[in-house]
Amino acid sequence: MTERKGIKYARYSLIGVLILGLAVLPQIITNPYLLSLFTFIAIYAIVGIGLSLLMGYAGQISLGQAAFFGIGAYASGVLTAKQMWDPWIAMVAAALLTGIIAALTGGIILRFQGHVLAVATLALTIIVYILLVQLEPITGGLSPGLPGIPRLSILGLKLNKDFHYFYLSWAALLVLLFLASNIVHSRVGRALRSFHHFYGGSEQAAESVGVNPTLLKVQVFALSAMYASIAGSIYAHYISYLNPSPFGIFMSLQLMVMVILGGLRSLWGAILGAATVMALGEALRAVVPMLFPKAFGEYQIIAYGVIMIVILLMAPEGMVQIPRIIWAALRGIRSKESQAPQLASEGVVAQRAEKGS
Amino acid sequence: MQDGSLLEVQEVSKVFGGLVAVHRVSFQAPTGKIMAIIGPNGAGKTTLFNTIAGLFPPSSGQIWFKGSKISGRPSHHIASLGIARTFQLLQLFTNMTVHENVMVGRHPRSHAGFLSTALRLPGAVAEEKRIREKALEKLALVGLESRANDTPLSLPYGQQKLLEIARALATEPDLLLLDEPAGGLSTREIEGLARQILDIRDSGVTVLLVEHRMELVMGIADWIVVLNYGEKMAEGLPSQIQNDERVIAAYLGDELD
Numbered sequence: 256m257t258e259r260k261g262i263k264y265a266r267y268s269l270i271g272v273l274i275l276g277l278a279v280l281p282q283i284i285t286n287p288y289l290l291s292l293f294t295f296i297a298i299y300a301i302v303g304i305g306l307s308l309l310m311g312y313a314g315q316i317s318l319g320q321a322a323f324f325g326i327g328a329y330a331s332g333v334l335t336a337k338q339m340w341d342p343w344i345a346m347v348a349a350a351l352l353t354g355i356i357a358a359l360t361g362g363i364i365l366r367f368q369g370h371v372l373a374v375a376t377l378a379l380t381i382i383v384y385i386l387l388v389q390l391e392p393i394t395g396g397l398s399p400g401l402p403g404i405p406r407l408s409i410l411g412l413k414l415n416k417d418f419h420y421f422y423l424s425w426a427a428l429l430v431l432l433f434l435a436s437n438i439v440h441s442r443v444g445r446a447l448r449s450f451h452h453f454y455g456g457s458e459q460a461a462e463s464v465g466v467n468p469t470l471l472k473v474q475v476f477a478l479s480a481m482y483a484s485i486a487g488s489i490y491a492h493y494i495s496y497l498n499p500s501p502f503g504i505f506m507s508l509q510l511m512v513m514v515i516l517g518g519l520r521s522l523w524g525a526i527l528g529a530a531t532v533m534a535l536g537e538a539l540r541a542v543v544p545m546l547f548p549k550a551f552g553e554y555q556i557i558a559y560g561v562i563m564i565v566i567l568l569m570a571p572e573g574m575v576q577i578p579r580i581i582w583a584a585l586r587g588i589r590s591k592e593s594q595a596p597q598l599a600s601e602g603v604v605a606q607r608a609e610k611g612s
Numbered sequence: 613m614q615d616g617s618l619l620e621v622q623e624v625s626k627v628f629g630g631l632v633a634v635h636r637v638s639f640q641a642p643t644g645k646i647m648a649i650i651g652p653n654g655a656g657k658t659t660l661f662n663t664i665a666g667l668f669p670p671s672s673g674q675i676w677f678k679g680s681k682i683s684g685r686p687s688h689h690i691a692s693l694g695i696a697r698t699f700q701l702l703q704l705f706t707n708m709t710v711h712e713n714v715m716v717g718r719h720p721r722s723h724a725g726f727l728s729t730a731l732r733l734p735g736a737v738a739e740e741k742r743i744r745e746k747a748l749e750k751l752a753l754v755g756l757e758s759r760a761n762d763t764p765l766s767l768p769y770g771q772q773k774l775l776e777i778a779r780a781l782a783t784e785p786d787l788l789l790l791d792e793p794a795g796g797l798s799t800r801e802i803e804g805l806a807r808q809i810l811d812i813r814d815s816g817v818t819v820l821l822v823e824h825r826m827e828l829v830m831g832i833a834d835w836i837v838v839l840n841y842g843e844k845m846a847e848g849l850p851s852q853i854q855n856d857e858r859v860i861a862a863y864l865g866d867e868l869d
Contacts (some may be wrong), residue, residue: 434730441729441740442715442722448707449716455706460699463665464783465691465720474726 275517277425281418292537294493297424298486303514304428304435305482306429310511311519312439313475314451315365318507319376320483322383325502326353327484328491329387329394329451334534335492336403343407348486350481357480358473365472377501387499388414394499401497420493427489430528431482435522454520516563516574527574531566535559613778618643618787618818619664619695624673624683626659633659635842636673641787641835646809648825648829650853651839653864657822658700660839661791664820666690667777678786692720696780697789700822702772710775711760714747717782721746750778754808770801777808781817788812790821794828806832830854838862 284290302320309315330349334340334449340348359436364375387394395401407414413424438444449461450452458468491497507533517528539555547554570576617640626634629699634656641647649657663670666687671698675683682690696717705713722743724736754774759767764775773793780788791811794802802825809832813819823829829836830850837847838863846853853859 437732438726438730441736442719442724442743443726443729445708445712445716446719449705451707455708457703457705458704459667459687460703461716462686462688463691463697463699463703464717464779465688466716467686467688478726 258553265408271506274429277422281421287417290421292320292533293423294417294421296426296526296533297421298490298493299513299533300484300529301424301428301431301486301489302510303517303529304432304522305479306510307517307519307522307525308438308447308482309475309479310446310514311524312451313447313472314453314456315472315476316369316373317376317476317479318373318504318511319379320358320479320486320510321502321504322380323353323357323483324487324490324506325387325499326356326480327381327487328497328502330484331486332401332404332491332497335405336401342405342488342492346485349488350484351482353487354477354481358477359477361473365469365476367498377504377507380502380504384499384503387502394497397499400499402495404478404491404495404497406495407492408464409552414492420489421446424489426495427485431485432522435482436477439522443471447475457486459464465523514573516566518570518575520572524573524575531574535562614840617641618678619820620676621660621664622674624660624663624670624675626656626663626668627671628659630737631844634663634670634839637837637839637842637844638673639844640849641818641820641836643818644813644816645834646813646821646832647835647837648833649820649822649837649839650824650826650829651845654841655839656842657824658791660823661697661789661820691783691785693722694784694786696783696785696791698773698776698780698785698791698793700791700795703774704772704775704779706765707762708755708764709760710762710764710767711744711751713764713775714750714778714782715743716777717750718743718746720783747782750782753777753781753811754778762815770797770804773805774808775798777812781812785817787818787820788825790819792823793821794823794825799827802828804865841845856861 280293281290284293302324306317306320312404327349330352331342331345334345334348335342338345360379364372364379367375388396414420419498439447446461446466448456449464449466450456450458450471452458461468513528513532514525515528516531517526518524536555536559539558543555543558566574570580619641621637623636623638623639624634625636625850637656637660639647644656649660651657660667663683664675666682666685666689669684673683673730674681677690677693677695680693682693682695705716708716714733717762722739724733724739727733728736729740748757748760751760754777755774756767756771756778759771764772767775773796777788777790777793793805795803806828809821820831821829833850835847836850836853838845838853838859845862846856846859848856
């Protein structure tokens with residue numbers, strides 16, 4: 256129990272340090288490019304948290320998050336740039352619209368599992384991408400795209416600086432992380448985990464205690480879509496110009512890489528994964544040409560892939576596992592009983608179990 | 613539905629492909645009693661059991677529970693109406709603690725949804741506390757409260773079975789379905805289990821169990837239905853079943869001698 260409290264305090268102090276660090280970061284970082292990188296980390300992490308609710312807790316794969324990210328961005332963009340809506344109202348409307356679209360499509364495709372579901376959600380990304388390109392009268396297509404999206408403002412303060420969006424995106428991330436964490440540690444979170452068949456859940460057992468997996472899957476799919484939509488809205492107002500290209504298959508894959516690399520069994524994994532993927536991309540772009548002057552873009556991607564494989568070999572549960580691995584190494588060998596249940600209750604670790612039919 | 617029976621199975625058949633697993637079986641489970649379905653391997657016990665629990669609908673026939681028809685309804689719906697079950701091959705949530713396993717069992721007796729839990733509304737927080745307490749109560753009932761924070765896989769097999777019973781009881785069912793509860797247990801563990809099941813009955817829960825360990829069935833069942841080749845062969849008090857010539861010939865044989 257004391258160790259559990261220790262983890263709790265460690266977590267609170269970690270959050271404190273994080274918030275403090277975030278507050279002073281724009282003062283330290285004067286390079287606007289670097290600051291925008293941090294803003295993008297938060298935006299992607301918001302999508303990632305939604306995705307980890309869906310994948311990590313409910314066990315449903317989705318390669319459709321880029322579609323919802325795009326729908327949110329374009330709904331906000333069109334409603335504010337063309338319809339002159341208030342951006343905040345448009346953001347809520349966009350999230351609701353995206354949630355409804357996800358619920359309707361999810362009602363159909365969430366009957367599938369595993370790789371079939373992956374392909375079905377991938378198709379969703381492709382369809383939405385094509386619509387964004389083709390519905391030119393509304394979206395502006397590939398060119399001219401959708402320019403003139405107004406900046407956000409809070410209480411009369413116009414958010415037109417990079418650091419404004421840095422604070423906004425990280426504040427939104429922390430609030431959405433808090434909400435998601437509350438869900439995870441509740442009746443709903445337990446119900447989601449109860450039918451996660453890759454991670455020791457069982458649909459049969461879940462149903463035997465009145466959990467309705469079909470309904471919950473659709474609900475959490477819609478919720479993950481709303482997270483993506485909010486991130487998309489912030490993205491739209493930050494960039495103030497939209498083009499369909501960021502909302503294609505590659506984005507869906509990248510988002511999935513982020514949450515898997517960060518760790519699916521903890522919501523923090525989404526943030527860690529987004530930060531790692533973004534930082535790694537930038538670092539390699541700077542470092543690889545220094546080491547190999549003749550290396551072009553492809554070599555960066557190879558290095559990127561190798562590093563990811565190494566990380567996942569070291570920590571199959573994702574990067575959230577790394578502090579624990581280090582901690583365990585420092586503490587030496589510990590008895591299984593004192594460690595395992597605690598991790599399980601934190602929703603971080605779960606044993607795979609052989610399930611009979 | 614007749615007075616005094618909680619569950620009524622009417623002419624239920626279940627066909628898989630060309631195989632008739634259960635053929636026109638009818639019986640009633642009287643309220644507040646322990647009823648056992650027995651029969652040799654392959655007699656259709658588990659199929660019948662799973663049909664009642666809603667894992668699949670019957671091919672024909674109807675099942676009634678508390679005056680409403682439940683056959684054809686999804687199993688989560690049947691569970692929320694007040695039928696809980698355990699599994700022959702354990703299906704614990706191994707990604708949760710022992711305590712959390714039972715807390716999931718409170719699902720049909722609680723309401724908080726995405727919005728109220730995300731916002732930590734007072735109602736949801738209070739409900740979570742009640743879920744926690746109630747689950748601990750059920751754990752205590754099977755003597756597992758000291759293992760609340762452990763992972764289910766760290767429990768010995770017999771206790772894992774008890775944990776499934778605690779999870780099922782957490783739904784506060786009117787009818788508890790036990791699928792081979794004695795399977796894999798030692799004679800001593802079966803004695804403990806028998807007391808446990810009698811206590812459950814005495815607390816007002818009707819019990820229907822599928823079992824082939826006769827020492828358990830004959831010791832605690834108030835009423836027995838015998839299946840053979842998917843059909844009901846006999847039903848009656850344990851003493852009647854023990855003396856039924858056809859049953860002895862088909863199944864019990866030397867076990868009764």
